[in-house]
Amino acid sequence: MPIKYDHNFITLVLQSISEDNNRRSCRKYKTRDGLTGYKINCPICQTNKGLLNTRVFPKEMKDGEVQWFYKCNGRASCKCNGINTFKYFYKNYLGF
Numbered sequence: 554m555p556i557k558y559d560h561n562f563i564t565l566v567l568q569s570i571s572e573d574n575n576r577r578s579c580r581k582y583k584t585r586d587g588l589t590g591y592k593i594n595c596p597i598c599q600t601n602k603g604l605l606n607t608r609v610f611p612k613e614m615k616d617g618e619v620q621w622f623y624k625c626n627g628r629a630s631c632k633c634n635g636i637n638t639f640k641y642f643y644k645n646y647l648g649f
Contacts, residue, residue: 556640558639559619563609563639567609570593570646578593579592582608584612586611588611588612588619590608590609590611592605592607592608593607594607594627595627597625597633597646598628606625607626607627609622609623609639610622620638621638621639622637622639623636624636624637625642632645
């Protein structure tokens with residue numbers, strides 16, 4: 554059964570990442586579209602100082618479907634540096 558990358562799944566993953574390390578807090582913010590996104594510290598490049606260098610946010614596509622994105626502003630060598638789909642991030646996070 555394929556994973557459904559919806560708000561509930563994204564929230565569970567982000568909570569899990571945040572609980573793994575106290576330095577990786579998770580904060581909500583409003584996107585330009587008025588949707589709720591999240592700021593976290595990238596668990597892949599793990600920049601120090603507890604910076605919230607990554608945004609996870611939804612974007613409504615032209616067909617009305619909501620797609621989630623992962624934008625890492627951490628290390629240039631991070632596999633997820635730049636804007637990627639959340640699905641791409643999740644596969645890299647799990648090591649697939």
